[in-house]
Amino acid sequence: MVGKILEEIKASLVNVNFHDASYEQSGYHLSVDVQTGNIPDSVKFFKDKAFYLEDLFCVDYIDYLELVYFFNRYEELCRVKVTSKVDAGKPIAPTISNSYTMAHWYEREIHEFFGVYFDGHPNMTYLFLHEGIDHYPLRKKAVPVPDEDKKLLNSFKPQEEEDCFFVNLGPQHPSTHGVLRVVVKMDGEYIISAEPVLGYLHRMHEKMAENRSYLQFLPNPARIDYPGALLLNLAHVATVEKLCGIPVPERAQYIRTITCELNRIASHLLWLGAFPADLGALTPFMYAFDDREQILDILEDVTGSRLTYCYFRFGGLYNDVGDTFVDKTKAFIKRMRERFPMYEKLITGNVIFVNRAKGTGIFQQVDARKYGCTGPFVRSTGIPYDIRKAEPYAVYDQVDFDIPVGTAGDNIDRYHVRVAEMEMSLRIIEQALAKLPPGPFKTEKVPKKLKPPKGDVYYAVESSRGEAGVYVVSDESDTPYRMRWRVPSFSNLMTFPSLAEGNLIADAIATLGSYDIVVPEIDR
Amino acid sequence: MKTINNIIELVGWEAIKLLIGLIGVLVVVVVNALVLTWAERKVSGHMQRRIGPKEVGPCGMLQPIADTIKLIAKELLTPQNVERPLYFLAPVIVFIPVMVSFVVIPFDAYLQVKDINVGILVILAFSSLSVLSILLAGWGSNNKYSLIGSVRSVAQNIAYEIPLLLALLAVVLMTNSLSLRDIVESQKGLWYIVSQPIAFLVFFIAGVAETNRTPFDLPEAESELVAGFHTEYSGMRFALFFLAEYTNIFIICAITTTFFLGGYHGPILPGFVWFFGKTYLLVFVILWFRWTFPRVRFDQLLNFSWKLLIPVSLLNLIVTGGILKL
Numbered sequence: 001m002v003g004k005i006l007e008e009i010k011a012s013l014v015n016v017n018f019h020d021a022s023y024e025q026s027g028y029h030l031s032v033d034v035q036t037g038n039i040p041d042s043v044k045f046f047k048d049k050a051f052y053l054e055d056l057f058c059v060d061y062i063d064y065l066e067l068v069y070f071f072n073r074y075e076e077l078c079r080v081k082v083t084s085k086v087d088a089g090k091p092i093a094p095t096i097s098n099s100y101t102m103a104h105w106y107e108r109e110i111h112e113f114f115g116v117y118f119d120g121h122p123n124m125t126y127l128f129l130h131e132g133i134d135h136y137p138l139r140k141k142a143v144p145v146p147d148e149d150k151k152l153l154n155s156f157k158p159q160e161e162e163d164c165f166f167v168n169l170g171p172q173h174p175s176t177h178g179v180l181r182v183v184v185k186m187d188g189e190y191i192i193s194a195e196p197v198l199g200y201l202h203r204m205h206e207k208m209a210e211n212r213s214y215l216q217f218l219p220n221p222a223r224i225d226y227p228g229a230l231l232l233n234l235a236h237v238a239t240v241e242k243l244c245g246i247p248v249p250e251r252a253q254y255i256r257t258i259t260c261e262l263n264r265i266a267s268h269l270l271w272l273g274a275f276p277a278d279l280g281a282l283t284p285f286m287y288a289f290d291d292r293e294q295i296l297d298i299l300e301d302v303t304g305s306r307l308t309y310c311y312f313r314f315g316g317l318y319n320d321v322g323d324t325f326v327d328k329t330k331a332f333i334k335r336m337r338e339r340f341p342m343y344e345k346l347i348t349g350n351v352i353f354v355n356r357a358k359g360t361g362i363f364q365q366v367d368a369r370k371y372g373c374t375g376p377f378v379r380s381t382g383i384p385y386d387i388r389k390a391e392p393y394a395v396y397d398q399v400d401f402d403i404p405v406g407t408a409g410d411n412i413d414r415y416h417v418r419v420a421e422m423e424m425s426l427r428i429i430e431q432a433l434a435k436l437p438p439g440p441f442k443t444e445k446v447p448k449k450l451k452p453p454k455g456d457v458y459y460a461v462e463s464s465r466g467e468a469g470v471y472v473v474s475d476e477s478d479t480p481y482r483m484r485w486r487v488p489s490f491s492n493l494m495t496f497p498s499l500a501e502g503n504l505i506a507d508a509i510a511t512l513g514s515y516d517i518v519v520p521e522i523d524r
Numbered sequence: 525m526k527t528i529n530n531i532i533e534l535v536g537w538e539a540i541k542l543l544i545g546l547i548g549v550l551v552v553v554v555v556n557a558l559v560l561t562w563a564e565r566k567v568s569g570h571m572q573r574r575i576g577p578k579e580v581g582p583c584g585m586l587q588p589i590a591d592t593i594k595l596i597a598k599e600l601l602t603p604q605n606v607e608r609p610l611y612f613l614a615p616v617i618v619f620i621p622v623m624v625s626f627v628v629i630p631f632d633a634y635l636q637v638k639d640i641n642v643g644i645l646v647i648l649a650f651s652s653l654s655v656l657s658i659l660l661a662g663w664g665s666n667n668k669y670s671l672i673g674s675v676r677s678v679a680q681n682i683a684y685e686i687p688l689l690l691a692l693l694a695v696v697l698m699t700n701s702l703s704l705r706d707i708v709e710s711q712k713g714l715w716y717i718v719s720q721p722i723a724f725l726v727f728f729i730a731g732v733a734e735t736n737r738t739p740f741d742l743p744e745a746e747s748e749l750v751a752g753f754h755t756e757y758s759g760m761r762f763a764l765f766f767l768a769e770y771t772n773i774f775i776i777c778a779i780t781t782t783f784f785l786g787g788y789h790g791p792i793l794p795g796f797v798w799f800f801g802k803t804y805l806l807v808f809v810i811l812w813f814r815w816t817f818p819r820v821r822f823d824q825l826l827n828f829s830w831k832l833l834i835p836v837s838l839l840n841l842i843v844t845g846g847i848l849k850l
Contacts, residue, residue: 167668174750189672189822280738280819286572352739353818505672506821509748 178519278513316442361511375466381409545637598759610664621650673752708787
């Protein structure tokens with residue numbers, strides 16, 4: 001199936017160079033080199049063929065800048081890397097934001113970090129940075145930022161108009177779950193437009209990665225996505241393993257799967273508590289935290305920390321699980337299964353909750369590709385896209401589970417999908433525990449100072465919010481030449497303005513709560 | 525003794541009684557607010573698998589007093605750009621109607637400050653005034669959240685005052701009196717909750733909405749409007765809003781008790797024990813609502829009143845009138 005699509009791409013695209021890529025080695029099926037002028041045509045082709053924009057970023061090779069577009073399909077895995085060289089002295093490229101809405105943000109990000117201008121982009125302003133930055137942060141050589149480019153979003157100082165007013169939701173506001181700021185233009189209780197303002201938690205993890213060795217970067221992923229720390233920890237570790245070809249013992253893979261799924265449940269429970277709180281019901285929060293504590297206790301025994309885990313190592317784990325781990329996890333599964341009916345009664349059985357969540361914040365399935373949404377957010381619209389099924393990592397190919405999907409893509413569907421996913425995670429844990437093999441928990445003789453071979457690799461895991469991907473370019477040194485994080489909340493949040501528009505403020509806040517966004521992940 | 529007699533002669537026995545009653549009302553208001561803050565925290569704690577306050581006094585019972593001292597000791601911050609007269613006036617105005625309502629409530633057969641033959645009208649008239657102070661607070665704060673909160677509050681109060689009145693009218697029709705004492709006395713045999721169950725439900729729901737409590741707490745919707753109309757208030761000014769809210773809850777429950785639960789009637793125990801027992805039971809129900817329900821949306825809130833509560837209570841009134849005529 002993948003072969004057929006690749007053939008079609010090769011037959012249809014003109015004026016481009018194809019480089020066959022080995023999926024096993026690099027994580028993508030095909031690499032396409034496009035002239036800058038041909039970008040819009042090529043991108044339009046991918047759009048017509050129902051590809052979604054997985055990621056868009058830039059790599060600085062000093063002589064030239066390389067724009068990298070990743071396209072993928074929801075139906076079956078077919079990852080295509082499209083690259084285009086841009087002149088480093090005067091970098092200009094055509095925008096693709098008219099084909100893929102998500103490119104709006106990706107291009108703004110590239111503009112502020114690399115100084116690439118996108119021709120035709122409607123709003124080339126800063127997304128994360130402030131005006132005080134003198135040099136483009138991700139350029140390899142010091143390139144000063146011209147003063148006229150230090151543009152912040154216009155909505156920082158919105159112009160009041162007649163019959164409407166602006167309200168700042170955040171950065172300090174009870175409903176935004178962190179330091180997200182949304183500038184909302186309102187007419188009475190109705191929202192005319194909403195514009196997220198990012199960057200309050202921007203820490204430049206991608207730059208940090210370039211300045212430290214692969215091992216030293218280990219604690220960082222947990223800070224990118226704190227509720228799902230292990231899942232991003234796995235993304236980083238597995239990427240490096242793929243790059244260096246480090247084998248992982250089977251026992252380690254099983255334990256990785258179990259702990260990751262526990263972490264996923266903990267993350268979903270955090271959301272399960274916070275979402276009704278956005279609707280005004282504060283009690284479910286405490287109940288969800290009660291359950292979450294049980295998971296944290298188990299993971300604390302194993303990893304030594306309760307929130308920002310750093311447990312996986314290249315070639316295995318930091319240490320083996322304790323004797324009580326299996327029993328404790330089994331006890332937790334039993335407890336959690338008894339709790340689901342209670343949540344059903346407490347939350348789903350509440351008529352006010354259902355009336356608030358049903359039919360609000362509807363996200364259409366057809367829009368998903370424009371934004372590259374992933375995770376429970378896109379599954380609620382009925383697209384059964386899950387990295388654990390699409391390209392199984394760890395031991396997800398050896399356990400039996402389904403992908404829960406919704407139908408309407410509204411807030412209650414997102415709720416149902418996440419609750420069903422928790423049940424599915426319990427099923428995965430149960431099977432993995434039963435199959436847990438004895439043996440070593442890590443590969444011996446992994447060098448302390450990793451020097452991966454030259455090349456690049458893309459590796460994705462299914463975090464609790466969607467596809468978390470890592471793209472690493474190695475130049476044979478002990479630090480990555482470029483490390484790119486593709487985070488799910490970023491592309492999911494981009495859909496918020498369209499979902500909020502024309503709706504009541506109360507609905508918009510419920511919708512924002514249903515995204516399960518993590519601000520450090522968006523800002524990186 | 526002689527001077528006291530002189531004073532009594534000078535101002536009249538009635539006035540003295542009223543004065544003592546008013547002082548009593550003040551005490552009840554303050555003590556009630558203290559008890560309710562403690563109860564709310566305890567109830568919410570136990571509903572959320574916590575235990576609530578426990579450090580200050582036995583079971584944390586002195587916690588409200590510690591909180592009050594903190595609030596009194598706080599500096600009164602006035603934000604810049606507020607509409608000063610309105611901003612200062614609002615917390616004062618919010619408190620007056622609340623006090624007046626207490627005057628006519630019969631706590632026991634002989635425990636009532638003043639029985640007025642239009643007692644219920646006094647309560648309803650003055651409780652509608654509290655919305656004025658919310659509007660002043662929202663407007664005077666010069667804050668968008670406050671303004672949205674207060675505008676919501678006005679729309680909500682207007683919408684829910686109508687079913688509130690219509691539900692009470694059904695009971696008034698049955699007793700032929702607006703005096704609260706007469707209404708209680710006529711429930712000696714049968715409580716009106718039995719003969720007027722629909723009116724009871726409508727009144728209680730509308731009452732919860734009038735007091736701005738969850739699920740109708742839109743004027744101060746935390747996740748949307750930060751704290752709604754009292755976002756900019758702190759210290760004792762905030763405490764006055766707080767005090768008024770809890771007193772309003774008590775009044776709504778007290779009126780429900782008076783109109784539908786037989787007031788101070790009850791076997792064996794003295795009347796005021798029954799009265800307070802029934803009232804606090806209803807207060808508990810309102811607290812229970814808050815810690816179980818999410819918040820309704822604004823359009824749902826208004827639809828619920830205009831499309832359901834008002835027609836139902838009107839129909840109830842017509843049927844009651846019809847039966848009485850027969």
